[in-house]
Amino acid sequence: MKPRRVEDRQDHYYWKARKEGYRSRAAFKLKQMNRKFGLIKKDYWVLDLGASPGGWSQVAVELGARVVAVDLSPMDGIDGVYFIQGDLTSPETWDKIREVRGRFDAVICDASPKITGNWDIDHFRSVELVEYAFKIARLFLKRGGNFVVKMFQGEETPRLYSEFKKFFVFKKLHTPPASRKRSSEVYFIGKGFGGKFKPERDEP
Numbered sequence: 001m002k003p004r005r006v007e008d009r010q011d012h013y014y015w016k017a018r019k020e021g022y023r024s025r026a027a028f029k030l031k032q033m034n035r036k037f038g039l040i041k042k043d044y045w046v047l048d049l050g051a052s053p054g055g056w057s058q059v060a061v062e063l064g065a066r067v068v069a070v071d072l073s074p075m076d077g078i079d080g081v082y083f084i085q086g087d088l089t090s091p092e093t094w095d096k097i098r099e100v101r102g103r104f105d106a107v108i109c110d111a112s113p114k115i116t117g118n119w120d121i122d123h124f125r126s127v128e129l130v131e132y133a134f135k136i137a138r139l140f141l142k143r144g145g146n147f148v149v150k151m152f153q154g155e156e157t158p159r160l161y162s163e164f165k166k167f168f169v170f171k172k173l174h175t176p177p178a179s180r181k182r183s184s185e186v187y188f189i190g191k192g193f194g195g196k197f198k199p200e201r202d203e204p
């Protein structure tokens with residue numbers, strides 16, 4: 001990890017990630033959310049969407065999970081992680097996931113569109129990714145499974161969150177301390193997929 005931006009040079013989590021051998025400062029967001037919400041446990045199968053360079057996958061493996069990771073960009077290997085290079089919005093990628101595993105205990109998605117700095121554009125681009133992440137969660141999550149997905153906030157956030165809430169027993173909108181202060185990102189946290197409502201779901 002080289003400092004790409006001036007703010008990286010001044011960023012506590014950037015240097016902490018370098019020191020502790022994580023591939024991204026994002027690793028600390030998952031660590032913090034997992035400490036608070038218990039999303040990933042030992043022996044879980046985790047589907048990591050938008051996984052490169054691999055910080056979240058590293059954390060999931062440390063927690064004792066086996067991971068299937070997906071990203072448009074390549075990712076260096078990690079023991080315990082099966083990597084698929086592909087677009088999470090493409091049914092071909094879903095077929096590739098299914099070839100490795102049909103059901104997961106947790107689906108985690110930190111996928112981001114290329115950031116423009118314009119909050120509206122970034123929001124609308126992230127809406128599409130969040131909708132696909134929901135679709136994938138409905139395809140692959142076990143009953144009772146856990147889900148976390150990042151969104152850049154905007155006018156569609158309440159609509160997506162109320163859709164999301166129907167599927168989980170426990171649900172929360174959360175911004176971990178490691179998120180950058182000027183970022184508009186928020187994470188949808190869901191635990192207990194299909195709990196009370198027995199939602200319609202697609203079979204893998």
Ligand SMILES: C[S@@+](CC[C@H](N)C(=O)[O-])C[C@H]1O[C@@H](n2cnc3c(N)ncnc32)[C@H](O)[C@@H]1O
Nearest residue numbers: 024026050053054055056072087088110111112
């Ligand atoms: C913030 S990074 C993820 C960082 C990762 N969680 C970590 O800890 O290292 C966002 C990733 O989303 C990926 N991405 C964006 N759109 C995608 C798509 N349609 N399909 C798959 N990956 C996508 C990008 O290539 C990028 O690697």
